Amino acid sequence: IDSSRSVRPHEFETMRKFMIDILSTLDIGLNATRVGVVQYSSQVRSEFSLKSHAKLEAMVTGINQIVPLAQGTMTGLAIRYVMSAAFTAEEGDRPKVPNVAVIVTDGRPQDRVAEVAAEAREKGVEIYAVGVARADMASLRAMASPPFEDHVFLVESFDLIHQFGLQFQDKLCGVDLCLEAEPRCEHLCESSPGSFHCLCLPGHALRGDGRTSCRAIDLCVEGKHDCQQICISSPGVFSCDCNKGFKLNRDKKTCTDMDLCSTVQHGCEHQCVSTLGSYYCVCPEGKLLQDDGQSCGTCKSANIDLVLLIDGSKSVRPQNFELVKKFVNQVVDSLDVSAQGTRVGLVQYSSRVRTEFPLNMYHTADEIKAAVMKVDYMEKGTMTGLALKHMLETSFSESEGARPSGRNIPRIGLVFTDGRSQDDITEFAKKAKEAGITMYAVGVGKAVEGELREIASEPVEKHFYYTTDFTAISTIAENLKFNVCPEESQGEIEVKDPCDCESLVEFQQATMSSLEKLTHQHILLLKTRLHPNTDKSILSWLMKINH
Structure with missing residues (x-):
């Protein structure tokens, strides 16, 4: 806007009205048409930038607060400012959105305009030149974009500029930006006065920029489905499926358990028992x-x-x-505890490690159970790495009651923890397994799966277990698949009978039996809390007890 001294006060008020009339026809908004206002005379002053206002009311207030500079007419300086400052990202300019400059002046420029206007047009600025009263037509044509009949306007007086505004609105807002500008919308474009909006095809929505690109609507990820088990997504729609062992019902949403024992080649030697989505094999009494x-x-x-x-x-x-x-104590009840039979040691740890009793202290189940009930709760931190070191170097030493490794009596370490260790577990978890100790890791509550896996022996999936609730820890028994007996030993020791590791299997079997009562009262709760990676045999055992 030219605010040189030649523009009289009442004429400048008419110019304000012209600007407001133009703005009132535009779709104003940060995601629609943005407008900035710059006034110039011998100097240039930005009244508000493209990012200053998102609503028409705020722009009208800004226009009404403009105080004319009332000096010379440096139109070229104003064009350079608009090109280098007003149309920048810092001032609110957006990439791939048309840049339009409307210059309103009443006189001949006092500086060069042709070169700087050409530079602005080369940078993509579309220039409309509006001359009033004493304006120079040659200067207007030097500034404006071609074709001149669409971009150059001369109004005889400021009194007529309001009427001219209606004609100019048709020129500025009648352009279909979806057709005139380069394509920007990924799917569909909808024109509005002085602006455009991008639309997306069904099943898609605009991305976060709210302007151009579209994303497929994934109803499964967004949780906008009612599939009971598996949701399969396509843009804007979804379908349901079921886990293995289930079939989809007629409602195409819910699933029904299948009797897998009657539908698959289960291979059970004695008896097959179906469970929810799975099955397991059982043996007759007296066999394992x-x-x-x-x-x-x-x-x-x-x-x-x-x-x-x-x-x-x-x-x-x-x-x-x-x-x-x-x-x-339930575990101890299931074992054949004696000096010559199974030996049990107990270690408690927090910020420090305490041997509650070593392997050679008690020789009957009753003695061990009584000692367990007297164990005091330590509290404080969680130094699992320190506990593993103690187990390896002390608990499984012959002085603590561990029998010589040459006797081939399996050594088992069972770790219970409810949270992340406050020290490093890597070194002694590795050393324990290298020493031939079969390691099981049991996590409860906030225990970290990565640490459980690092503690557990191979195969890891059969040697670690996780549950969210302490009342469900008894189900660890079914996860103790003691199948780590080597068929050959090192050196001159003769080949072992695989059944020599029956102690491990027997431990599992007896523990399962003794824990049925403890587990039964929590069975329904537990079924909803098992870790997603729980071995199917655990689920099988739970269903067996429940029935």
């Missing part, structure tokens, strides 16, 4: 299920050295610590 999960066999009796590491940190809480002790 073998490692293949299908065949049945018998083994002679054998023993183990078992050390339990229980987390006594403050996050466990007293009532949950009592549940852990109850579980330990």
Whole structure:
């Protein structure tokens, strides 16, 4: 806007009205048409930038507050400012949105305009030149974009500029920006006066910029579906499917359990039992299920050295610590405890490690159970790495009651924890397994799966277990798939009978039996809380107890 001294006060007021009339026809908004106002005379002053106002009312207020500069007429200087400052990202300019400059002047420029106007047009600025009263037509044509009949206007007086505004609106707003500008909308473009809007095809929505690009609407990810088990997404629509062992009902949403024992080649030697989405094999009394999960066999009796590491940190809480002790005693009840049979040691840890009793202290189940009930809760931190070091170097030493490795009696370490270790576990978790100790990791509550996996022996999936609730820790028994017996030993030791590891299998079997009562009261709760990676045999065992 030219505010040189030649523009009289009442004429400038008419110019204000012209600007407001033009703005009132535009679709104003940060995501629609943005408007900035610059006045110039011998100097240039920005009244408000493209990013200053998002509503017409605020722009009208800004226009009404303009105070004319009332000096010379440096139109070229104004064009350079608009090109280099007003149309910048810092001032609110957007890429790929048309840049339009409307210059209103009443006189001949006092500086060069042709070169700077050509430079602005080359940079993509479309220039409309509006001359009033004494304006120079040659200067207007030097500024404006071609064709001149659409971009150059001369009004005889300021009194007529309001009427001219209607004609100019048709020129400025009658352009279909979807056709005139380069394509920017990914799918559909809708023109509006002085602006455009991008639309998306069905099943799609505009991305965060709200302008040009579209994204497919994934109803499954957004949770906008009612599939019971599996949701399969297509743009804007979804379909449902079921997990293995289930079939889709007629409503195409819910699933029904299939009797897998009657529909698949289960391979069970004795009996197949169907569960929700799975099945398991069982053996007759007096026989044990073998490692293949299908065949049945018998083994002679054998023993183990078992050390339990229980987390006594403050996050466990007293009532949950009592549940852990109850579980330990249920396990002890299921074992053939004696000096020559199975030996049990117990270690509690928090910020420090304490041996509650070593492997050689008690020789009957009653003695061990009594000692367990007397264990005091330590509280404080969670130094699992320190506990693993203690187990390896002390608990499984011969001085603590561990039998010599040459006797081939399996050594088992069972770690209970409810949270992330405050020290490093890597070194001694690795060393324990290298020393031949079969490691099981049990996580409860906030325990970290990565640490559980690092502690557990291979195959990891059969040696770690996680549950969100202390009342469900008894289900660890079904996860103890003791199948780590080597068929050959090192050196001159003769080949072992695979059944020599029956102690491990027997431990699993007896523990399952003794924990049925403890688990039964929590069975329904537990079924909704099992970790997604829980071995299917755990689910099988739970269903067996529940029935």
